Structures are given as C-alpha cells and as structure tokens.
Amino acid sequence: MVMAAKKGPGPGGGVGGGKAEAEAASEVWCRRVRELGGCSQAGNRHCFECAQRGVTYVDITVGSFVCTTCSGLLRGLNPPHRVKSISMTTFTEPEVVFLQSRGNEVCRKIWLGLFDARTSLVPDSRDPQKVKEFLQEKYEKKRWPDTFPWGLCQL
Numbered sequence: 743m744v745m746a747a748k749k750g751p752g753p754g755g756g757v758g759g760g761k762a763e764a765e766a767a768s769e770v771w772c773r774r775v776r777e778l779g780g781c782s783q784a785g786n787r788h789c790f791e792c793a794q795r796g797v798t799y800v801d802i803t804v805g806s807f808v809c810t811t812c813s814g815l816l817r818g819l820n821p822p823h824r825v826k827s828i829s830m831t832t833f834t835e836p837e838v839v840f841l842q843s844r845g846n847e848v849c850r851k852i853w854l855g856l857f858d859a860r861t862s863l864v865p866d867s868r869d870p871q872k873v874k875e876f877l878q879e880k881y882e883k884k885r886w887p888d889t890f891p892w893g894l895c896q897l
C-alpha cells in the first residue's frame with residue numbers, strides 16, 4: 743500500500759509531464775475523499791440518509807456521504823442528485839473542497855435542522871420505499887431545512 747507511484751518528471755523534462763502531474767493530483771483528491779469518509783470525520787462513517795454503517799458514495803449535490811442503496815435513491819430524486827462512487831471515481835479539487843466544507847454533520851444541520859424525531863420517523867434502512875419517501879420529503883419538499891437556502895453544489 744505504500745507504493746506511491748512516483749513517476750516524477752525525469753531529468754531533462756519530457757512529454758506528458760503535465761498530464762502525469764494532473765493525474766497525481768487527482769489521486770490525492772481521491773484519497774482525501776476516502777479519508778473524509780473514513781476516520782477523519784466520525785459523522786461520515788454512517789450513511790447520511792439511512793444511518794447504515796459504511797459509506798461507499800458521496801452525494802456531490804449536497805456534500806454528504808451515503809451507502810450504495812441510498813446513492814441509487816438519490817439519483818432517482820427530482821431533480822436527481824449527483825452521486826459518485828468513493829473508490830471508483832476521480833474527484834476534482836472543487837468537489838473535494840465542497841465535501842470538506844459539508845460532510846454529514848453539516849448536512850444534518852442544513853437538511854434536518856427542523857427535523858423533530860418525536861413527530862417524524864427516520865425510516866428503516868431495510869425498507870427502500872420508506873427511505874425513498876423520506877428523501878423526497880427531505881430534498882424535494884424541503885421539509886426540515888433550518889436556514890434554507892444554503893445552496894447546492896454548483897460544480
């Protein structure tokens with residue numbers, strides 16, 4: 743795992759140096775995203791939508807970390823959210839900066855600021871239909887945001 747692909751520009755420069763640099767940079771951003779979804783922020787270890795442990799996707803639209811099931815549901819919203827696989831996709835710097843500034847803790851304040859667990863129920867993650875309805879309430883009807891609009895990702 744420590745095999746950092748060091749293919750630095752050789753002596754005398756060469757062709758494609760800039761491209762390699764861009765690829766190396768994008769690799770750095772991908773790693774940053776994986777870190778964000780791992781240990782650096784505890785709130786990102788569980789799916790923002792269903793609280794299931796283990797996140798595999800990011801919701802670029804709002805800047806949250808979600809599980810595979812919920813990523814599919816988010817794609818099906820109207821308008822659809824942009825989701826990206828944490829391990830299979832490359833990320834750009836603005837996307838990573840956006841994710842760093844959001845994350846699940848901040849998203850909770852934004853989208854569930856007025857959410858009251860006493861009157862509304864968080865859906866059971868084993869029931870995709872319920873989760874879907876919950877997401878529609880949350881993002882399509884915008885039922886619980888505290889200080890909307892916080893703005894969506896404009897990338």
Ligand SMILES: [Zn+2]
Binds near residue numbers: 810
């Ligand atoms: Zn989920």
